[in-house]
Amino acid sequence: MKAISYHAYGGPEVLEYGDVRDPKVGPDSVLVKVRAAALNPVDHKCREGHLDQALDAVFPVVPGWDVAGVVVQPGVAVPEFAVGDEVIGYVREDFLSRGTLAEYVAAPVRTLARKPRNLSFAEAAGLPLAGLTALQVIDKALAVTEGDTVLVHAAAGGVGSFAVQLARHAGARVIGTASERNHAYLRDLGAEPVEYGDGLAGRVSALAPDGVDAAFDTIGGATLKTSADLLAPGGRLASVADGAVVDLGGQYCFVRPDAEDLTRLTELAEQGVLTVSVQETFPLDRAADAFRLIEQGRTRGKIVVTVDWAE
Structure with missing residues (x-):
């Protein structure tokens, strides 16, 4: 072949x-x-x-x-x-x-x-991969529920865009980081966009002055540390990019094949929840x-x- x-x-x-x-x-x-x-x-x-x-x-x-x-x-x-x-x-x-x-x-x-x-x-x-990653982090590691405020990094990318949709489906408010050219796309997905780069913490804090309930890191490094600093008391942190998240009290996640989870993604797509x-x-x-x-x-x-x- x-x-x-x-x-x-x-x-x-x-x-x-x-x-x-x-x-x-x-x-x-x-x-x-x-x-x-x-x-x-x-x-x-x-x-x-x-x-x-x-x-x-x-x-x-x-x-x-x-x-x-x-x-x-x-x-x-x-x-x-x-x-x-x-x-x-x-x-x-x-x-x-x-x-x-x-x-x-x-x-x-x-x-x-x-x-x-x-x-x-x-x-x-x-x-499959991006959807499973988002599902296993949003639903399981971060246990996002209605009323949560969730910060999603690289929210216009493959994993991030699914994470936004799944968090919104759970009833959460979503703040998503992305370059300005992707802000309209994030708004269409139901997220409130913020620009990457210097001053990110201040921009997120202006939208969520009491902190975010959950943060989904897909970048690592300084972005991971900023995410931890933006958490509200008792907030949850997960990363798919940096194992140092464990030292910050969060959870490191590596997606695993799961036929049941994949079937759920199929059902959500057919319901129009996921695009x-x-x-x-x-x-x-x-x-x-x-x-x-x-x-x-x-x-x-x-x-x-x-x-x-x-x-």
Whole structure:
């Protein structure tokens, strides 16, 4: 099959488009014909070797963890899906090798759920990793409830935009940090936007003089410390970017595949609670250009790679 792969850690220049070995379908896996695969910042961090201490790389590595596609073969121990089912998945295993930037991927059933009927394949591919991250932080780590004031950083990005929507659905007031060009977008999502950079604490305090009940950090470093300082007494803090959050009394979160949570995202999308913004799509053979775009760090919503099938 055709796929994107790399044989050594490095920049986008190590990515190659060409033939790789067809995936084998294990008993608990499903062979998915890929229609779209979204990129996330973690994908280029994996390719650069930054997760090497946590995840072994079995080269050549096919990158990508997000997918939307069609089941072509369920494993012998998989009654949940049948040939022709449209699915989405956060296809992360405990090593790097068999990713989603390919014509086919063998996905463990625990990583899959039904695709939202009202989303295109490109939109649906942008939902799993970022949506699960937002859901597991907003609902579980921060336990956001009605009446809370929630601070979300990088609120126009993939994770941030879902976090805004989920927090608003829970009945919270949301303050979202973003560059000025994304402020109208955040207002459309229901957030009150504030500009990044120097003076951030003062701008947030002007909107929430008594502090925020919960803060969702996606940046780390100084932004994490500022978030802790902005908390109201008893406020909750979570980060997906900086383990130092634990020293500040908060929780470090790393998203995990969860079919039940993924199914909930599908249901929320079908109810119109969650929308997926796709900034740009690229064909599979131009995936390196998609990586170059997401590595600029100015993405609104999702960058998606599509596989063009002739049928």
